Amino acid sequence: xxxxxxxPGYLAVFGxxxxxxxxxxxxxxxxxxxxxxxxxxxxHD
Amino acid sequence: MLGVLSAVGVAALLLFGLxxxxxxxxxxxxxxxxxxxxxxxxxxxxxxxxxxxLGSIIHLRNGSVFWDLLAxxxxxxxxxxxxxxxxxxxxWGRPTWGVYWQWDPRLTSTSLSFLLxxxxxxxxxxDLDPAVxxxxxxxxxxxxxLNLIIVRQSVQWWRSLHQGSTLNPVDAQIDGLMLFSFFLxxxxxxxxxxxxxxxxxxxAWMEHxxxxxxxxxxxxxRRSEAADYDGLAGNT
Amino acid sequence: MLRDAWLxxxxxxxxxWSSKVLTGQVLPFGVLVLILFGFGISPDRRVVExxxxxxxxxxxxxxxxxxxxxxxxxxxxxxxxxESVDGNLDALKLTGxxxxxxxxxxxxxxxxxxxxxxVVLGAGAFLLYGAxxxxxxxxxxxxxxxxxxxxxxxxLYAALASGLRVRDTLVPLxxxxxxxxxxxxxxxxxxxxLFGPAGDGWPWAGFxxxxxxxxxxxxxxxxxxxxxxx
Numbered sequence: 166x167x168x169x170x171x172x173p174g175y176l177a178v179f180g181x182x183x184x185x186x187x188x189x190x191x192x193x194x195x196x197x198x199x200x201x202x203x204x205x206x207x208x209h210d
Numbered sequence: 211m212l213g214v215l216s217a218v219g220v221a222a223l224l225l226f227g228l229x230x231x232x233x234x235x236x237x238x239x240x241x242x243x244x245x246x247x248x249x250x251x252x253x254x255x256x257x258x259x260x261x262x263x264l265g266s267i268i269h270l271r272n273g274s275v276f277w278d279l280l281a282x283x284x285x286x287x288x289x290x291x292x293x294x295x296x297x298x299x300x301x302w303g304r305p306t307w308g309v310y311w312q313w314d315p316r317l318t319s320t321s322l323s324f325l326l327x328x329x330x331x332x333x334x335x336x337d338l339d340p341a342v343x344x345x346x347x348x349x350x351x352x353x354x355x356l357n358l359i360i361v362r363q364s365v366q367w368w369r370s371l372h373q374g375s376t377l378n379p380v381d382a383q384i385d386g387l388m389l390f391s392f393f394l395x396x397x398x399x400x401x402x403x404x405x406x407x408x409x410x411x412x413x414a415w416m417e418h419x420x421x422x423x424x425x426x427x428x429x430x431x432r433r434s435e436a437a438d439y440d441g442l443a444g445n446t
Numbered sequence: 447m448l449r450d451a452w453l454x455x456x457x458x459x460x461x462x463w464s465s466k467v468l469t470g471q472v473l474p475f476g477v478l479v480l481i482l483f484g485f486g487i488s489p490d491r492r493v494v495e496x497x498x499x500x501x502x503x504x505x506x507x508x509x510x511x512x513x514x515x516x517x518x519x520x521x522x523x524x525x526x527x528x529e530s531v532d533g534n535l536d537a538l539k540l541t542g543x544x545x546x547x548x549x550x551x552x553x554x555x556x557x558x559x560x561x562x563x564x565v566v567l568g569a570g571a572f573l574l575y576g577a578x579x580x581x582x583x584x585x586x587x588x589x590x591x592x593x594x595x596x597x598x599x600x601x602l603y604a605a606l607a608s609g610l611r612v613r614d615t616l617v618p619l620x621x622x623x624x625x626x627x628x629x630x631x632x633x634x635x636x637x638x639x640l641f642g643p644a645g646d647g648w649p650w651a652g653f654x655x656x657x658x659x660x661x662x663x664x665x666x667x668x669x670x671x672x673x674x675x676x
Binding site: 270322323325326328329332333336337338345346349350353354356357360361363364365367368 | 602606607610611612616619620622623624626627630631634649653657660664668671672674
Binding site for chain 1: 220224227228233237238239240242243246250290293294297298301302304305402406409410412413416417419420423
């Protein structure tokens with residue numbers, strides 16, 4: 166019962182979490198290339 | 211490491227939340243929304259915005275860039291989690307109360323806190339001198355967190371005058387596996403929060419470095435231009 | 447500090463008096479909002495549990511405070527708009543006035559402007575919505591505490607957004623969620639003051655007083671760092 170609310174809820178939450186994570190990681194990758202090498206603290210990966 | 215923990219936590223939450231835990235006697239399967247709803251409220255509103263408040267205080271005391279960026283990163287993720295709380299809360303409300311929005315004290319105050327910190331994020335994006343912007347954001351972050359508590363209290367009093375407090379899911383007698391799923395949700399979302407915080411902070415830190423580096427190169431370029439100009443002026 | 451506050455307040459009030467923006471634009475806007483609320487909530491609609499009363503009369507306190515809040519946003523925008531031209535804010539910092547005094551002064555000017563606004567809008571609400579007045583004492587305390595809350599919190603947030611191109615859109619976004627509990631408390635206290643019993647309203651009046659004090663304190667403490675580098 167009530168699966169019609171549970172499934173959209175889980176999809177919305179974990180779907181947007183996944184999108185947010187992907188966007189964040191892609192931005193991180195793009196920025197990492199621009200940082201001057203001597204400033205690369207906090208950037209271990 | 212945190213990333214692995216987060217991924218395992220989320221997978222376990224999906225498994226237990228959706229499949230292994232039994233449906234509630236009164237709420238049937240809609241109780242499954244609580245395994246996300248309550249933890250994301252705790253993590254988003256208190257943990258994330260608490261980090262924002264703490265970072266803001268430290269930034270105002272000693273001007274630390276680290277804590278300022280951390281405060282901003284936590285606020286952004288907090289807003290995302292507050293959004294989760296609202297979505298799951300409304301989806302839970304529809305089968306339980308018959309309407310999406312019941313003016314429930316917690317949901318109402320969560321929506322206000324959500325908007326409050328959207329304003330904070332708007333200030334962080336302003337086109338201002340970074341030091342000025344950070345200072346303004348820090349003041350906003352501290353007052354915003356205090357205000358979040360005021361909002362929650364006042365809305366609680368308001369609704370308790372009009373109706374008995376809405377049924378509290380945690381008070382009810384709870385099956386062991388359901389309790390386990392709830393704590394699993396709390397652990398998984400906390401771990402996701404810290405993992406995202408780390409990455410969001412890293413992005414903010416890199417943006418800060420690039421901004422600083424571009425200012426330095428621009429300065430160097432202007433200096434060399436000025437030197438060229440002086441050189442030319444000297445020759446003629 | 448208080449002398450500085452008075453200097454700033456009297457300067458702001460003189461500017462407002464000579465520009466007539468407040469009386470000529472903000473005040474008519476508030477009255478307009480009151481009338482438009484009447485369109486939104488039909489005056490003929492009756493309260494279900496008490497058919498002799500109109501819905502409009504029942505919800506008059508909330509509508510009144512909404513109108514005040516919306517007008518206050520304009521007044522707050524004005525308060526810092528007059529400082530943003532010709533580098534006035536820099537000049538203000540160079541005067542060596544106490545930052546806390548500047549905050550209190552700007553807040554006091556807004557406070558006096560709002561009280562004038564509330565007198566007119568209150569009269570309008572009584573005329574248009576026809577609500578009775580049960581407990582004038584509670585109403586006076588509520589108005590004083592609410593106005594202080596709006597002026598203090600509003601001045602602080604308007605200062606945060608001062609000197610920005612997006613100021614006009616940013617101030618409402620920052621101020622309205624913060625003032626939501628004030629609107630709530632003011633509405634409930636005013637409801638009690640109009641329809642009784644007064645005992646329901648006093649706790650909310652106390653809450654409003656505490657909120658006002660909190661934001662006065664926050665403003666006094668944070669105006670120094672706020673003005674320092676802006």
